[in-house]
Amino acid sequence: MVSTMEINKDDSRSFLTEEHLLFKQSIREFLAKEAVPFYDQWEKEGGIPCSFWKKIGDNGFLCPWLDVDFGGIGADFGYSVVLAEELEMVGSALGGISIHSDVVAPYISSFGTIDQKQRYLPKFISGELISAFALTEPGMDSELGDIQTTAIRKDGYYIVNGAKTFVTNGFKADFMIVACKTDLNAVHSQGGISLLIIDKDTPGFSRGRKLGKTGQGCLDTAELFFDDASVPVGNLLGEEGKGLSYIMQKLQQERLMCAIGSLMAAKEMLHLTMNFIRGRKAFDKKISKYKNAQFTIAEIATDIHLGRTFVDGLICKHMTGANIIAEVSMAKYWITEMSKRISDKCMQLHDGYGNIGDDKIAQRHRDIPLTTFFTGTDETVKTLIAKNIGF
Incomplete structure (x- = not known):
C-alpha cells in the first residue's frame, strides 16, 4: 500500500493539492490490484479487456473534469495529469485510457450539442463506452487539409467514404470522432473539414485488422473503413467546416x-x-x-x-x-x-x-x-x- 506521505515525497509540485494526492493514492492502489498483475498477459493477448474499462470507470477515475451535470466532479487538469502518470507507471499501452478521458471527451464537452453530451459523456465516465479519434489516413502527409475521407450531405445523412489508420482504441471503440472533408471545393489551407461522431453499428462502417506494433502490444490500434457509411446529420460535432x-x-x-x-x-x-x-x-x-x-x-x-x-x-x-x-x-x-x-x-x-x-x-x-x-x-x-x- 502506498501512503500519502510516500506520494508527497515524490510529488511536491506546485499544482498538486492534497486532494490530487489522495486521488493519486486511490488510482495507484486500484492499478496495483486491477492492472499490474495482468498487464503482461494483456500485452501477450494484444488488448485490454472491456471489463477493465468498466472497473476504472466504476471507481470514478475517468473524466473527473466533466461538469456534474454529466457525472463528473468539475475537477481541474491536475487530476488528468495524475491519471496519465499513474497509467504510464504501469505501462505505456494504458495510454489509450488517457486518450479516451482527456483527448476525445473534451471534443464532445466543448463542441457537442446538449443531446450529444447527454448521450455520450455519462458513458465516457462509467467506462460503458470506449471512444477513439480518427484523423490519420493511409498515405496522408503532415497537412491536415489533405484529408481524403469525404462526407457528402444527402437526405438527412452524411454519406462517408474513405479510410483511417493508426486509430488508438479503434478496434474496440463503440464510437469514434472522424475528421472528414465536407466541402470538396474548399481552399486547401481552410480544408473544408468537419468532425462527425460515428457509432460502431453505422451501416457502411467496418474495421480492418488490429495493427501489430513493435511496442505497446495491448494498446488497441486499428484501421477503419467507410463505404457509403450513413451518418445522421445530427452527429455533426460543432459547425460544418470548422473541424481544423x-x-x-x-x-x-x-x-x-x-x-x-x-x-x-x-x-x-x-x-x-x-x-x-x-x-x-x-x-x-x-x-x-x-x-x-x-x-x-x-x-x-x-x-x-x-x-x-x-x-x-x-x-x-x-x-x-x-x-x-x-x-x-x-x-x-x-x-x-x-x-x-x-x-x-x-x-x-x-x-x-x-x-x-x-x-x-x-x-x-x-x-x-x-x-x-x-x-x-x-x-x-x-x-x-x-x-x-x-x-
Missing part, C-alpha cells in the same frame, strides 16, 4: 498529455536501471561503483529533472487557459526524443539482460519510440514551432 479549427484548439492538451506520459516513462526507466545496477557486479565490483555508470545515471537524472521542470511549468500555464501551443510542441518533441535516448542508455547499463524480451526495461525500450509519432511526427511538430516563433 477544433483540432488546433485541442492540440495543445493532446501534445501536453503526450509529453507527460513520455516523461513518466523515462522516470520509470531510470528507477528500473538504478535498481538493477545496485544489485549487479562486474569483475567483483558493484556496477554502481563504476564511474561510467554513475555518470550515465547522473546524465539521465538531469535530463528528467529539466524535463519535469519544463513540463510542470506548462501544466500550470495550461491550467490557467494560456495559449502555449508552441511551448507544448517543443516539450512533446524534445521529451519524446529524450526518452528514446534514455531508453538506449538504460539498455546499455542492463547489459545482456536488457535484451531479454520479457524484461521490463526491454519492454520500455520497445514502447518508447512510438511516442515520437503521436500527435504528429517530429517534422510536423518542428514546422509548427518554427511558424509560431515567426520563422
Whole structure:
C-alpha cells in the first residue's frame, strides 16, 4: 500500500493539492490490484479487456473534469495529469485510457450539442463506452487539409467514404470522432473539414485488422473503413467546416498529455536501471561503483529533472487557459526524443539482460519510440514551432 506521505515525497509540485494526492493514492492502489498483475498477459493477448474499462470507470477515475451535470466532479487538469502518470507507471499501452478521458471527451464537452453530451459523456465516465479519434489516413502527409475521407450531405445523412489508420482504441471503440472533408471545393489551407461522431453499428462502417506494433502490444490500434457509411446529420460535432479549427484548439492538451506520459516513462526507466545496477557486479565490483555508470545515471537524472521542470511549468500555464501551443510542441518533441535516448542508455547499463524480451526495461525500450509519432511526427511538430516563433 502506498501512503500519502510516500506520494508527497515524490510529488511536491506546485499544482498538486492534497486532494490530487489522495486521488493519486486511490488510482495507484486500484492499478496495483486491477492492472499490474495482468498487464503482461494483456500485452501477450494484444488488448485490454472491456471489463477493465468498466472497473476504472466504476471507481470514478475517468473524466473527473466533466461538469456534474454529466457525472463528473468539475475537477481541474491536475487530476488528468495524475491519471496519465499513474497509467504510464504501469505501462505505456494504458495510454489509450488517457486518450479516451482527456483527448476525445473534451471534443464532445466543448463542441457537442446538449443531446450529444447527454448521450455520450455519462458513458465516457462509467467506462460503458470506449471512444477513439480518427484523423490519420493511409498515405496522408503532415497537412491536415489533405484529408481524403469525404462526407457528402444527402437526405438527412452524411454519406462517408474513405479510410483511417493508426486509430488508438479503434478496434474496440463503440464510437469514434472522424475528421472528414465536407466541402470538396474548399481552399486547401481552410480544408473544408468537419468532425462527425460515428457509432460502431453505422451501416457502411467496418474495421480492418488490429495493427501489430513493435511496442505497446495491448494498446488497441486499428484501421477503419467507410463505404457509403450513413451518418445522421445530427452527429455533426460543432459547425460544418470548422473541424481544423477544433483540432488546433485541442492540440495543445493532446501534445501536453503526450509529453507527460513520455516523461513518466523515462522516470520509470531510470528507477528500473538504478535498481538493477545496485544489485549487479562486474569483475567483483558493484556496477554502481563504476564511474561510467554513475555518470550515465547522473546524465539521465538531469535530463528528467529539466524535463519535469519544463513540463510542470506548462501544466500550470495550461491550467490557467494560456495559449502555449508552441511551448507544448517543443516539450512533446524534445521529451519524446529524450526518452528514446534514455531508453538506449538504460539498455546499455542492463547489459545482456536488457535484451531479454520479457524484461521490463526491454519492454520500455520497445514502447518508447512510438511516442515520437503521436500527435504528429517530429517534422510536423518542428514546422509548427518554427511558424509560431515567426520563422
